[in-house]
Amino acid sequence: MPGPVAGTPPLWRNRDYNVWWSGSAVSQLGSGVSQLACPLLVLGGTASASSTGIVAACANIGYLGAALPAGVAADRLSRRALLIVSSAVQLVLMAAVGLAVAGGHVWVPQMAVTALVQGAMSAVHAAATTPSLRRIVPNGQLKVAFAREQARDMGTQLAGSPLGGLLFGLARWLPFAFDAVSYLFVALAALLIRTPLGPDRAQEKGDGPTSVRQDVGEGLRFLRRDSFLRFLLLWAALSNCTLAGLAFMFVVALRRHGASAAVVGASESLVMAYGLLGALAAGRIVRRVSGFRIVVTMSWLMVAGTLGVAALTARPWPAALCFGSLVFFMVPLNVTFQARMAATVPDRIAGRVMTTTSMAAQSLKWLAPLVCGALADRFSPTASILGLAGVFALLAVASQVTPALRGFDDGSHAAQAAPEAVTPGEAGRDAEPAR
Numbered sequence: 001m002p003g004p005v006a007g008t009p010p011l012w013r014n015r016d017y018n019v020w021w022s023g024s025a026v027s028q029l030g031s032g033v034s035q036l037a038c039p040l041l042v043l044g045g046t047a048s049a050s051s052t053g054i055v056a057a058c059a060n061i062g063y064l065g066a067a068l069p070a071g072v073a074a075d076r077l078s079r080r081a082l083l084i085v086s087s088a089v090q091l092v093l094m095a096a097v098g099l100a101v102a103g104g105h106v107w108v109p110q111m112a113v114t115a116l117v118q119g120a121m122s123a124v125h126a127a128a129t130t131p132s133l134r135r136i137v138p139n140g141q142l143k144v145a146f147a148r149e150q151a152r153d154m155g156t157q158l159a160g161s162p163l164g165g166l167l168f169g170l171a172r173w174l175p176f177a178f179d180a181v182s183y184l185f186v187a188l189a190a191l192l193i194r195t196p197l198g199p200d201r202a203q204e205k206g207d208g209p210t211s212v213r214q215d216v217g218e219g220l221r222f223l224r225r226d227s228f229l230r231f232l233l234l235w236a237a238l239s240n241c242t243l244a245g246l247a248f249m250f251v252v253a254l255r256r257h258g259a260s261a262a263v264v265g266a267s268e269s270l271v272m273a274y275g276l277l278g279a280l281a282a283g284r285i286v287r288r289v290s291g292f293r294i295v296v297t298m299s300w301l302m303v304a305g306t307l308g309v310a311a312l313t314a315r316p317w318p319a320a321l322c323f324g325s326l327v328f329f330m331v332p333l334n335v336t337f338q339a340r341m342a343a344t345v346p347d348r349i350a351g352r353v354m355t356t357t358s359m360a361a362q363s364l365k366w367l368a369p370l371v372c373g374a375l376a377d378r379f380s381p382t383a384s385i386l387g388l389a390g391v392f393a394l395l396a397v398a399s400q401v402t403p404a405l406r407g408f409d410d411g412s413h414a415a416q417a418a419p420e421a422v423t424p425g426e427a428g429r430d431a432e433p434a435r
Contacts, residue, residue, distance in 0.1 A: 008138050011145060016136045016193045023189025025152050027087070030182025032160015034094065037168045037175035038111065044172075045106030058112045060366065062119025067127070067359035070120075072215045074127035074351025079197040082128040083190035086121040091183035093118055098176035126358060131350035132190075132197040134342055143286040143339040150331050151279035158272040199348055219352030226344065227404035229357070232337055235395060236361035242391045243330070245368035246306060249388070250323055252373070253313035253381035267320035274324025278331035285332045286339070292405055294336045299396035301329040306389035310382050 011017055042052045074082060093114045100110060137145040167174040190197075223229050250271075254264050286294065308322030345353045375384040399405055 008140065011137070011141055011148070014137065014141075016195050017133075017145065019189050019192050020133070020136060021148065021152060023186040024149075025156060027182045027186035028153055028156035029160055029163070030094075030179035032156050033164035033167060033175045033182075034179035036161045036164035037172075038115075040165075040168055041101065041106060041172060042108060042111055046108060051108050055108065055111045055115050058115040059119040059122075060362070062116040062121075063123045064119075064359055064362060066120035066123035067355045068216055068352070070123040070127035071219065071352035071355030073124065074131060074355070075199050075215065075349055077199075079128040079132050079199065079351075080190055080193070082124055083132065083197075084187045086125040086128075087183045087187035087190070089121050090118055091180050091187070094176050094180035094183065098173045098180060101176060102171075102173040123355065123358075127351045127355045128197075130338075130342060130354045131199070131347060132193075134347065134350065135195050135197050136193065139343055142342050143335055144283045146335045146338045146342075147279060147283035147286060147331075150282055150335055151276065154272060154276040154279045154331070158269065158276055161269070199351070215352060219349050219356055222345070222349055222353055223356060229341065229344070229353070231398075231402050231404050232341060233357060233360045235398070236337075236357065237364045238391060239330075239395055240361050241364035241368050242388050242395075243326075244365045245372040246309065246323070246326070246385065246388050248369045249372050249376065249381055249385050250309065250319070252376055253309075253385065254316050254319070256376075256381055257314045257316075259316050263316050267316045267323075270317070270320040271324040271327055274321075275327040275331060278328035281328075282332045282335045286335050291336050291340060294332050295399045295405055296396070298329040298333045299392070299399045302326050302333075303389055303392045303396055305329065306385065306392050310385040310389060313382055313385070 038055065039052045042055055046052075070082075097110065097114055100107065133145065133149075134142070163178075164175050167178060223233065251264055251268075254267060259267070289297075305322050305326030308325070309319050312319040312322060341354075341357065342350075372384045372388070375387060
């Protein structure tokens with residue numbers, strides 16, 4: 001199986017990658033802090049769960065609405081500029097919220113608009129991030145890089161909630177000030193990276209400028225031609241929806257069985273700790289095990305973890321261990337899929353393809369609490385969780401029998417299909433998608 005190219009220095013000696021990873025880690029920690037503080041602030045100021053839900057929905061709407069235009073922008077405009085500008089806008093928004101809260105004001109319209117614009121800026125940032133990362137990291141080290149990204153995100157989520165609660169307890173404006181400052185770090189990281197981040201939009205002689213519609217259409221056509229990416233779109237949408245439903249039902253089931261809020265919170269922290277362990281182990285797993293074996297084995301282990309949660313909902317700690325094991329198994333899966341996709345997609349359409357995939361991955365999550373809540377009220381939380389285990393089982397079967405995955409072996413074929421992933425200077429040329 002492929003590994004780092006001979007003579008390529010290890011990631012810990014890659015200055016640009018370490019600068020980016022560090023700045024992103026601070027920013028992710030800030031986001032984790034404000035994500036806890038925001039619902040606490042709205043609930044405390046309005047005592048309205050519906051207002052809190054509106055603010056949360058605005059963030060999702062902003063992201064989904066901006067995803068496709070953000071992908072086009074990442075393939076047309078300077079990715080470095082997009083990373084800096086999107087971070088600067090979010091810095092200003094969080095600083096404005098912090099100032100308003102420090103002045104004793106909690107305005108739901110301001111929070112809703114802030115969430116909406118933040119969601120859009122997050123889409124812009126995400127659209128520029130993966131294509132930029134491909135420029136910074138050699139193709140043979142992509143899987144290790146994505147594993148470290150997962151470890152970073154899991155670690156900051158684990159630390160963000162307790163830190164957010166602590167800062168909110170000291171002063172309600174502190175979490176938002178902390179998040180505002182954190183965006184400065186990721187903007188500086190993007191500024192300090194020496195590697196050109198692209199895009200290289202050199203057009204052949206005689207070609208005129210293309211419209212946004214044509215650019216979006218080109219990205220969609222690439223997805224349609226690649227059977228692996230078509231499978232990934234469906235898998236990501238269903239698996240994220242199912243995982244969101246399980247996270248929702250985990251809380252509902254524990255509360256139905258009498259668990260206190262403190263026990264529920266501690267159980268969720270245990271789940272996140274397992275996710276962090278999975279991220280730390282993912283680099284070693286993806287280097288030693290073929291892509292197809294990871295997908296099939298981890299998919300069935302996720303089914304087993306969900307069944308364990310269904311059987312142990314009356315016992316919070318064993319249920320949390322089962323849920324945590326499921327998250328542990330999902331991390332290598334995510335790393336494998338991310339690395340394969342990053343190695344497959346040509347640089348000049350990377351922003352469009354990545355954001356379309358991301359939008360598809362988030363597209364069904366809103367259904368999870370609605371469907372699972374209705375099933376739990378009609379039958380029981382356990383029945384709802386068993387239904388989720390059935391969805392995971394269908395995904396596992398599909399992973400085992402889908403022809404597009406049978407030749408999937410750690411992206412080696414993809415690396416040949418998309419030389420732009422490792423040769424930024426040739427990013428203007430098309431590449432045949434992996435079959």
